[in-house]
Amino acid sequence: MPDDKYSPKDSEPKWVQYWESEKIFRFDPKSKSPIYSIDTPPPTVSGKMHIGHAFSYTQQDIVARYKRMRGFNVFYPFGTDDNGLPTERLVEKLKNVKGARMERQEFIRLCEDTLKEIRPGFVSDWKRIGMSCDFDLFYSTINEHCRRISQESFLELHKMGRAYRKDAPALWCPLCATAISQVECEDVEKSSTFNDIMFKVDGKDVIIATTRPEMLPACVAVFAHPDDERYKDMFGKKAKVPLFNHEVPILADARADPTKGTGIVMCCTFGDQTDIAWYLAFNLPLKKAIMPDGKMSELAGRYAGLKIADARKAILEDLKSEGLLVKQKAITHAVKVHERCQTEIEIINSKQWFIKFLDLREDMLRWGAELKWHPDFMRHRYDNWVKGLQWDWLISRQRFFGVPFPVWYCKKCDLPVFADKKKLPVDPLKDSPPAKKCACGSTEFLPEKDVLDTWATSSMTPQIVVQLAPKTLRKKLFPMSLRPQAHEIISFWLFNTLVKSRLHYGVNPWKDVALSGYVTDPLGEKMSKSKGNVVEPQVVLAKFSADAMRFWAGGSKLGEDIPYQEKELVAGDKFVTKLWNAAKFAFMHLECFKEGKVSEIMDKWILSRLSEVIEESTSAFDVYEFSRAKFIIERFFWNDFCDNYLELIKTRLYEPKKPEHKTSAQTALSIVLPALLKLMAPITPFITEELYHKYLHASEKKPSIHVCNWPEPPKKDKTTEEVGKIVVAILSAVRKKKSEMKLSMKSPVKKLVVECKNVEVSCDLNAAIEDLKATCCAEIVEFGKGKEEITTEVKITVEL
RNA sequence: GGGCCCGUGGUCUAGCGGUUAUGACGUCUGCUUCACAGGUAGAAGGUCCCCGGUUCGAAUCCGGGCGGGCCCACCA
Numbered sequence: 105m106p107d108d109k110y111s112p113k114d115s116e117p118k119w120v121q122y123w124e125s126e127k128i129f130r131f132d133p134k135s136k137s138p139i140y141s142i143d144t145p146p147p148t149v150s151g152k153m154h155i156g157h158a159f160s161y162t163q164q165d166i167v168a169r170y171k172r173m174r175g176f177n178v179f180y181p182f183g184t185d186d187n188g189l190p191t192e193r194l195v196e197k198l199k200n201v202k203g204a205r206m207e208r209q210e211f212i213r214l215c216e217d218t219l220k221e222i223r224p225g226f227v228s229d230w231k232r233i234g235m236s237c238d239f240d241l242f243y244s245t246i247n248e249h250c251r252r253i254s255q256e257s258f259l260e261l262h263k264m265g266r267a268y269r270k271d272a273p274a275l276w277c278p279l280c281a282t283a284i285s286q287v288e289c290e291d292v293e294k295s296s297t298f299n300d301i302m303f304k305v306d307g308k309d310v311i312i313a314t315t316r317p318e319m320l321p322a323c324v325a326v327f328a329h330p331d332d333e334r335y336k337d338m339f340g341k342k343a344k345v346p347l348f349n350h351e352v353p354i355l356a357d358a359r360a361d362p363t364k365g366t367g368i369v370m371c372c373t374f375g376d377q378t379d380i381a382w383y384l385a386f387n388l389p390l391k392k393a394i395m396p397d398g399k400m401s402e403l404a405g406r407y408a409g410l411k412i413a414d415a416r417k418a419i420l421e422d423l424k425s426e427g428l429l430v431k432q433k434a435i436t437h438a439v440k441v442h443e444r445c446q447t448e449i450e451i452i453n454s455k456q457w458f459i460k461f462l463d464l465r466e467d468m469l470r471w472g473a474e475l476k477w478h479p480d481f482m483r484h485r486y487d488n489w490v491k492g493l494q495w496d497w498l499i500s501r502q503r504f505f506g507v508p509f510p511v512w513y514c515k516k517c518d519l520p521v522f523a524d525k526k527k528l529p530v531d532p533l534k535d536s537p538p539a540k541k542c543a544c545g546s547t548e549f550l551p552e553k554d555v556l557d558t559w560a561t562s563s564m565t566p567q568i569v570v571q572l573a574p575k576t577l578r579k580k581l582f583p584m585s586l587r588p589q590a591h592e593i594i595s596f597w598l599f600n601t602l603v604k605s606r607l608h609y610g611v612n613p614w615k616d617v618a619l620s621g622y623v624t625d626p627l628g629e630k631m632s633k634s635k636g637n638v639v640e641p642q643v644v645l646a647k648f649s650a651d652a653m654r655f656w657a658g659g660s661k662l663g664e665d666i667p668y669q670e671k672e673l674v675a676g677d678k679f680v681t682k683l684w685n686a687a688k689f690a691f692m693h694l695e696c697f698k699e700g701k702v703s704e705i706m707d708k709w710i711l712s713r714l715s716e717v718i719e720e721s722t723s724a725f726d727v728y729e730f731s732r733a734k735f736i737i738e739r740f741f742w743n744d745f746c747d748n749y750l751e752l753i754k755t756r757l758y759e760p761k762k763p764e765h766k767t768s769a770q771t772a773l774s775i776v777l778p779a780l781l782k783l784m785a786p787i788t789p790f791i792t793e794e795l796y797h798k799y800l801h802a803s804e805k806k807p808s809i810h811v812c813n814w815p816e817p818p819k820k821d822k823t824t825e826e827v828g829k830i831v832v833a834i835l836s837a838v839r840k841k842k843s844e845m846k847l848s849m850k851s852p853v854k855k856l857v858v859e860c861k862n863v864e865v866s867c868d869l870n871a872a873i874e875d876l877k878a879t880c881c882a883e884i885v886e887f888g889k890g891k892e893e894i895t896t897e898v899k900i901t902v903e904l
Numbered sequence: 905g906g907g908c909c910c911g912u913g914g915u916c917u918a919g920c921g922g923u924u925a926u927g928a929c930g931u932c933u934g935c936u937u938c939a940c941a942g943g944u945a946g947a948a949g950g951u952c953c954c955c956g957g958u959u960c961g962a963a964u965c966c967g968g969g970c971g972g973g974c975c976c977a978c979c980a
Binding site: 361366489624659678684686840843 | 930
């Protein structure tokens with residue numbers, strides 16, 4: 105048979121197509137089975153899946169497939185996250201345009217068109233790794249459905265007094281020209297210079313250290329610690345700011361650290377968060393030195409229009425030439441940057457929408473504690489984040505491609521008017537405001553141009569997916585069973601979703617959360633394009649197979665980061681081949697067989713072992729420990745089943761002494777092999793589907809192995825356990841002996857004397873004697889006398 | 905600075921109070937027409953990071969180091 109090799113390259117795409125056309129994973133609204141609902145992460149449309157995706161989505165898919173076989177009606181939707189800044193970036197790159205320089209509606213149209221173009225290819229990457237989602241339960245975070253839900257959420261949050269608009273200092277990315285939220289910042293170590301600059305107080309010099317001399321024009325006060333003897337007599341006086349010559353008060357506050365710099369610090373609006381605190385506490389004036397585009401404002405006088413970095417250079421030059429720069433010291437310090445573009449963040453005062461939630465810290469901790477975390481320690485990440493919250497959630501973005509705010513403002517008094525809930529989704533830039541008068545009597549309104557933070561929408565995924573199902577089912581689907589996701593976005597997605605669900609519905613959105621780790625390069629470093637250590641799943645799939653990739657992904661625990669090592673994929677490849685061959689062998693002997701009695705001891709033994717394996721792997725799967733389940737199944741398959749059991753029964757299959765000896769083996773085989781395929785089906789869905797259709801479809805009748813029932817453990821036979829262990833030990837000892845003697849495993853042995861050290865030879869062992877003889881190619885097998893405790897240690901004497 | 909995770913043969917890993925410390929990859933030595941050379945049998949290879957403690961007994965529990973990683977904070 106030339107074609108009896110397995111070719112995943114042909115087989116896998118075939119099953120992807122089959123599953124889709126036969127709607128194998130369709131969620132059945134009419135089913136009476138208990139529902140297991142999954143809040144699938146919508147991957148950000150970036151053109152391509154990366155290996156980290158392949159890894160973590162495989163892990164959640166293993167869970168979904170397992171639950172399905174356990175009889176749950178699995179609700180497993182799929183969405184793409186294609187709204188907001190990342191999409192703008194992608195489109196700008198692909199189409200070589202700049203959103204800010206285009207007509208807004210034209211850019212939005214281009215984004216939509218581009219998405220339409222690339223989305224199918226993007227989603228097919230997910231299908232290719234065997235995701236068993238119901239792809240008809242599909243959403244895109246920018247479509248009408250999601251816009252409506254997102255806008256509805258905003259309106260409700262406003263109604264309950266949580267959403268507010270305020271002219272306030274906010275984190276700002278000058279490159280993206282938008283406000284951003286705390287979660288979008290990250291810290292980067294950068295080298296900088298500490299500059300000692302001379303201020304004048306009563307004509308005397310006071311030296312102030314700063315890393316940001318370009319903020320001088322925005323200096324509104326100078327602070328020192330109340331107990332600082334060096335500055336005590338200056339409190340209440342005025343300091344003259346160098347170069348700009350405006351006078352600012354010298355104030356006392358405990359937030360000034362006497363040990364830092366010269367102990368006296370300038371307060372600018374705004375250099376950092378302490379500045380904001382002082383600005384609010386002392387009611388200081390607001391001076392904007394930096395404009396939203398990252399350039400200096402008119403306030404900076406002759407430096408106006410310069411970029412921040414250039415202004416810093418120019419101001420330092422001028423300070424130096426005027427003798428006002430006393431000292432410079434090179435330092436490295438952490439700087440807040442925008443995680444998407446690595447641009448240093450400014451704090452700029454502007455009118456923004458916020459969600460008030462800092463008052464809920466205690467509640468947030470309680471809500472988090474109510475979730476079941478897998479692994480459990482991940483809850484600390486969440487707690488840590490909640491405890492460190494410093495800003496209300498800023499949800500407005502000065503961008504173009506996103507969900508619009510359903511808001512207009514009165515032209516006269518700037519009061520907002522909100523869209524009618526029934527009319528959602530709306531786009532204020534296109535749609536007219538509700539036909540109402542403003543409280544001030546005006547009827548003229550201006551549309552809000554800002555869009556919502558992407559997380560304001562993606563934090564609604566439980567509602568987004570649940571509302572894809574018929575109304576009658578929604579109560580059963582929500583709260584959902586599981587949120588699987590990557591651990592690095594606990595503070596983004598998990599946190600925001602939890603908070604919104606509590607605010608809107610008063611309940612947690614899910615019961616369990618499962619956090620996947622991420623994939624590093626072989627040296628344990630995070631993969632990134634700049635390091636050039638990125639491994640692409642497409643390449644992995646081409647070289648190995650989706651099953652091999654899944655075998656690798658299924659081998660590591662939830663929450664564990666793993667280094668990508670190609671050799672791990674080799675193991676998966678080998679497993680697939682071995683399974684193929686073992687199945688081929690087994691079914692070759694099961695053609696036209698009639699089930700009979702399992703009479704032989706080794707057959708009882710393998711069934712007993714299978715029983716154990718099913719029980720253990722099932723309880724591992726139940727707590728999301730799929731890697732442990734895989735370990736258990738794999739060991740059983742490879743050692744017990746292939747290496748030992750199949751060898752033991754070969755002779756009985758090929759040339760049985762009595763027909764019932766063969767029937768016994770066949771019957772055991774007909775139980776073990778299908779069970780094995782099913783146990784592995786969640787992890788390696790393609791090869792198991794292929795084998796199911798090749799050999800089992802006719803008898804089992806279900807359209808796919810993935811909708812078959814999970815195997816039931818057969819009856820255990822305790823008495824076979826010891827015999828099994830000893831027989832395996834005997835085989836091993838004989839193999840060792842033959843190997844030492846450089847003989848073939850099939851070389852005949854006249855008489856095999858088994859000296860059992862410390863082993864009680866029971867009559868049960870005699871029951872295995874025929875299988876032993878056949879497997880060892882021995883004419884006679886004799887057992888020595890055993891004594892005392894039972895171990896598996898066996899001494900072998902081979903007589904030729 | 906705070907929190908969390910991790911440290912087991914060359915590499916990756918299982919085990920988490922009593923095992924001759926698991927398995928894979930790699931290495932070496934054999935075997936080979938009857939499922940599988942994409943195979944099979946065997947072998948070599950380990951201070952279970954270090955130091956204390958608890959215990960009859962610790963890779964496993966506790967304390968303290970050292971090293972790596974992640975999250976958060978500070979960012980005068």
